[in-house]
Amino acid sequence: MTDHLPMPVTAPLTLAQRAQVLNLVRRTARAEILPRFRKLSAHEVTTKTGVHDLVTEADKGAEAMLTRALQAMFPHALIVGEEHASAHPEIVEKIAEAEMCITIDPVDGTWNYAKGLPLFGVMLSILRFGTPVYGLLYDPMVNDFITAAAGHPAELVMPRNLRRPVQTSAGGAVEDLVGFVPLALVPEPKRGEMAATFPRFARVTSLRCACHEARMVASGHADFVLYGKLTPWDQPAGAIAIRQAGGHVAMLDGSDYRADRTQGFLLAAANEETWTRLRDLFGFLIE
Structure with a gap:
């Protein structure tokens, strides 16, 4: 079996840029996501494709804040946020040809978030012609990330920039x-x-x-x-x-x-x- 999800050997972001992205995601959670948790009014929660596919004002506000800042940091990047793409699905067709595409899930687990369950996150990835070369999985409740970049091991990034590698299990039967x-x-x-x-x-x-x-x-x-x-x-x-x-x-x-x-x-x-x-x-x- 061939090795899948091939990665280039160089990371897509410098260390300084990665730090900027982490700080941006933290700021966004503090400004748009956490203040609304368990405080959403009925009019701040709507549906998209069905009654279980929800969107909240936190999703919209967080995506807008992330998009503005990321576009300023990476002016030539294609930015694909879940809420924008849901309204403009044609943007997805541009991913395969984009040298740098940044995808955003501003509140992943929106159903949990809207129901008051503290199990949700923020996800961001960088793609090179459709292939993931950087990923960020943020837990706003605990304020830690799992991040991974091409050519580097995945790691858990905790407050005060404490870091440790993460590793998958041994699997089994x-x-x-x-x-x-x-x-x-x-x-x-x-x-x-x-x-x-x-x-x-x-x-x-x-x-x-x-x-x-x-x-x-x-x-x-x-x-x-x-x-x-x-x-x-x-x-x-x-x-x-x-x-x-x-x-x-x-x-x-x-x-x-x-x-x-x-x-x-x-x-x-x-x-x-x-x-x-x-x-x-x-x-x-x-x-």
């Missing part, structure tokens, strides 16, 4: 694995067959937050995550974080993952051996 599968995002004709695999695992669940699911896998606290709905803001930061933490990331059909892909299933696992076992188990999804 299917019956020993803990992972995340968003059953509601599996196509309905395959949902029953997918649910039938759950008893084979030690534990399978969903946090309704791609940011924290990816953080768990990158940190070795869970063994895999399967994504059934691909967007340029939900997966790339987690994909590079898991990859640079020692994991294996690829589309379920074995092809390389690119952030401009919007169809198919993405599987990220602790290592290639575990990924292969899971691919064999979940193969019915692409039959």
